[in-house]
Ligand SMILES: Nc1nc2c(ncn2[C@@H]2O[C@H](COP(=O)(O)OP(=O)(O)OP(=O)(O)O)[C@@H](O)[C@H]2O)c(=O)[nH]1
């Protein structure tokens with residue numbers, strides 16, 4: 001019997017470095033402070049960070065996961081996750097400066113920036129981003145629901161500068177257009193939610209789901225079983 005050839009996508013897969021920025025833990029998730037203690041904020045971030053690193057590992061094109069850390073605690077999380085570590089240069093530049101430093105060190109290597117606070121991201125989401133790359137040079141921007149950037153794939157890595165901040169999805173698309181680089185905007189639910197405010201926890205399935213790592217498709221969720229008073233500002 002002759003079996004038909006499987007349908008194969010013959011486009012070459014770029015080798016991509018996943019870059020996960022992780023701010024100094026003690027000064028992270030400050031918008032959660034009205035509802036969560038420092039320990040709970042750190043626990044939340046640890047869980048989403050582990051999820052993001054696991055998703056990056058499952059992405060077929062990702063050859064290395066690089067965590068850009070702001071302190072020793074972040075470095076120890078990154079080490080335990082098995083990722084490579086880059087220590088950001090201390091200074092006032094914040095996220096964009098930390099990422100620009102990494103861009104410079106990666107040269108032409110394609111890079112996929114994924115924030116550490118995404119509770120729903122999967123390896124399939126990241127595969128979809130890579131599949132959406134219009135070519136090299138090329139850029140894929142996955143917006144979050146509030147106009148931020150849940151995923152930024154750039155090939156080569158520094159082809160447009162990091163423009164994180166309010167409205168950054170539009171800013172990244174505009175920067176690519178200005179540079180004459182083909183760009184795609186891709187809406188993916190797994191990259192559309194980041195945990196910024198207490199109300200975002202319910203959107204991810206609730207406290208127990210997020211901190212047990214059972215969010216997303218098939219995840220248990222618990223938004224109905226957790227006392228509402230835990231999030232007084234919702
Ligand atoms: N290395 C590094 N990562 C950063 C920096 N600022 C933000 N990040 C990371 O970028 C992602 C998005 O961060 P934000 O949600 O804007 O900031 P946050 O500190 O987590 O939360 P807020 O304190 O509420 O603003 C998270 O993964 C952060 O850890 C920075 O200055 N350096």
Ligand SMILES: C=C(OP(=O)(O)O)C(=O)O
Pocket residue numbers: 144146147148149150163164165166167168169194196
């Ligand atoms: C800085 C950003 O994230 P956040 O919305 O978490 O502040 C961003 O997406 O540009």
